[in-house]
Amino acid sequence: MNLVELIIISVFDIVEYVIISNKLINYNKIDKFLATIYILGASIITGISGRYISMRCNFLIGGFLICCIICLLYDIKIIETIYVYVLSTIIIISIQLFSIVLLKVFLGNINYEFVYAMISEIISLIMVIFIVNHIPINLMFKFVMENNKVFKTIILNILVLLVAILLYWHMDISGFLKNIIIMAVFSAGIIYVNLVFIKEGLKNEQDEKQLRKYEDYLPIIDELIDEIRRRQHEFDNHVQALRMLTITSTDYESIVNSMNNYMDDLKMDNNLIDLIKLDNKVLAGFLYSKIKSAEKLGINFNIIIEDYGFKTKLKDYELIEIVGNLINNGFETKVADNIIILKLKKEKNMDVMELKNKHPYLDIKSINKMFKLGSSTKSNSGRGYGLYNIKDLVKKYNGKIEIFNDKMNEENYIVFRVLFVRNGLF
Structure with missing residues (x-):
């Protein structure tokens, strides 16, 4: 993809992070003008680095920029910023993987091209909006800030799994797309088991x-x-x-x-x-x-x-x-x-x-x-x-x-x- 296309994709990614993070901490009065400036600035930087720097380095740069945006927009502590970023990353990567699976199922062979990426991003954005309006994901942040050890451990497991998948994406895009359905089923199984543990752990904690x-x-x-x-x-x-x-x-x-x-x-x-x-x-x-x-x-x-x-x-x-x-x-x-x-x-x-x-x-x-x-x-x-x-x-x-x-x-x-x-x- 060319530079402009990478910047557009980055805009979608960062907008999703802003929407999810806003819901996680229940911060209703966001400064829309500042948010727009931050999103555009970070998208341009991410797009340029994605064009001229390796994808793995670009992932780190993007993560740093998103953490900066979260910290500046909501005026929260660094440790809270990291927690919000980790939780947002888990939700967004899960959504984006699901959107890619949908494309694979309905369109067959897909490639790492701007058209497919845009369709995936639009699907992801729609799902993000649905989630923030209908699912109380802010409870995740609450559990983390209350130092719920069961929740933190399982969230870390899910994060490691999703980051491993993301690294595979960056190292071998074509292989990733070919095996996306198998990986999705495997990942969904692991996430489901972890969610069961979370449910039982929270129930036990309530009893305690x-x-x-x-x-x-x-x-x-x-x-x-x-x-x-x-x-x-x-x-x-x-x-x-x-x-x-x-x-x-x-x-x-x-x-x-x-x-x-x-x-x-x-x-x-x-x-x-x-x-x-x-x-x-x-x-x-x-x-x-x-x-x-x-x-x-x-x-x-x-x-x-x-x-x-x-x-x-x-x-x-x-x-x-x-x-x-x-x-x-x-x-x-x-x-x-x-x-x-x-x-x-x-x-x-x-x-x-x-x-x-x-x-x-x-x-x-x-x-x-x-x-x-x-x-x-x-x-x-x-x-x-x-x-x-x-x-x-x-x-x-x-x-x-x-x-x-x-x-x-x-x-x-x-x-x-x-x-x-x-x-x-x-």
Whole structure:
């Protein structure tokens, strides 16, 4: 192929990488002008190197340029860029091999010519668009960033297989095209086996996560029960003291003040009793641990349980992940005299988790980008994986997230509402 044809083919390849990588990290607001400049520049360089440099060297050059584009477009770390590139490469090579197989089946003998390459690229681009619109491949990136060892190992196996096929392509194109169907069947078999291992590995990991949550928080339930017993003893003393107030005090104001102080203590007792009444004991243990953390941080953390049978379709570790990320997000806002209110309730046929915390007013633009990777309400914002993970979990179970500002006692609060329909969809 001549230089212009190589550049055109490179444009298709890099566009596919941009589309796939964008879906992997769920980055919705890409700068289209910059993306166009990067794609054209990288395509020209790749086309020139493909014309005058060996194909193996050109593959390395192309990979480096694509990594640069990913890093610049999404402003992510180098290690994240490498992960995105590896996952994108696996998906794109698989798609392109499939498109070549289709050409072989329907057209018979094919050669490494521009016409065949263009047909293959068009088929590949259509499949890429279909995949990003209908398959949640962003979960792959999530598993990698969560350091899922089973997933990483199997992805590495698939990558080695596909790179070996790609090297064969570069060394002997004619032999590759002659044996493409045999290689495709063999590769599909290996990939299928690996996918089965991924499925089983993820299932086992979910079971382990569930078990770990029970191991982590059920002992805290014992601590909660001991705390209630201790408070019960204090409660008996309070009752006795209240009985004596009318005998020992003749001043009405002192009686009222003493009773108010005791009422505050009794209110705390009621909060702890509410946790014990909660059917989900893992959640109860987790919330008790957060109450203790809030006390150490000097945060006013209130839990209001309106539905003791609160239960969603989520597994316990997933429910803890959502509630925990919302609470942690509230804890880490660095707002003075922070107040956080968590409600667990039922609204018609919906289970609702609502968390509100003191926070400066957020405009619509800030709210809309809040659950994108890298965004956070924290003043010392990190990568924002907590809220990002919440969005994926809520989407997995056909839930809904609402975020808005609310005024309470003349102060602004940011409110997160996570809703799950008990039966059916929104």
